[in-house]
Amino acid sequence: MKKVCEKRDVFVAIADPTRRQLIRLLAEADELPLHELTDQFQMGRTAVSKHLTILKEADLVTNRKSGRETRYRLNPAPLQEVKDWLSYYEQFWNERVSLLKNILED
Template identity: 70%
Template sequence: MSESVQMRDVFEAIADPTRRRLIRLLAESEEMPLHELTPQFQMGRTAVSKHLTILKGAGLVQDRKVGRETRFRLNAAPLREVQDWLSFYNQFWSTNLLRLNQLLEEEEE
């Protein structure tokens, strides 16, 4: 991918439930061709291919040609951005729930 082409946002890519399901399917296998992925959804091959293109644009999916077939595999590295973002809020809620618990204990005394 050339540097002039901007990568698609990982959060935008995982916002769609179909794409999250594609990520899950690819995480459960080493790689899968489109013809094995398509029956997992109630949509046509072209629609699944478009979702894969969005995931590929975010760097979440890689593909390779094997003869006439394209096989897809997950590249989970960009999900680190999501993990980092979530870990901040995990700490935020843990701290606030601890404070609430302390407050409730103080009121009981």
């Protein structure tokens, strides 16, 4: 019986600093094998694989087998949800800074 995976929330996936670093590494490269990703962290291959699984469950990462190695690639599309959410707060703070600037000028 195949295990059905529930889609993970993108905000949960990016909450961890290790996963954010994995996203950054994958954004800077077209595709990276697991061993190259693991070399960037002070943790074992299994721990890095678990973080990549969480990113895959949020559709932030895809993978493919190439011989004996697994290669990973960033799928940035789900990050649009984060960008959209943050844009509201960017507008909020821009308005507050503008208001503060006007108060200080008066």
